[in-house]
Amino acid sequence: MAEKLSITLPTEMADAIKARVEAGLYGSTSEAMRAAVRALLRDEEEHEERLAAIRARVRQSLEDPRPSLTGREVRKHLNSLYAKHQS
Structure with a gap:
């Protein structure tokens, strides 16, 4: 089944459609x-x-039972990981 619709398009869009046809x-x-x-x-x-x-x-993160870390704790952890990989 099909339904006929009448639409109004900006000239640029109508021209683009006509060009493709x-x-x-x-x-x-x-x-x-x-x-x-x-x-x-x-x-x-x-x-x-x-x-x-x-x-x-986000829901999974909010429901994560692990304790939240401060920015300082995260930075400390990342620095220690980085130091291990530099060795």
Whole structure:
């Protein structure tokens, strides 16, 4: 099933679509618009997946039972690791 929509695009976007159709990249402006919407939906889905992964890592970090370290403690630990690798 298909639904007809009427949209208004800036001249630059309309010209870009027409140029791609004329170049044979798409069979019609409708085909080009469908490809654009598919790309938009895919990008939004990937963005949501990235956000979910970030949220999971933040949640995991907040729930980490290990004690929190101060910046000074972290620096001291990193310096000791660096010194070991310099030996």
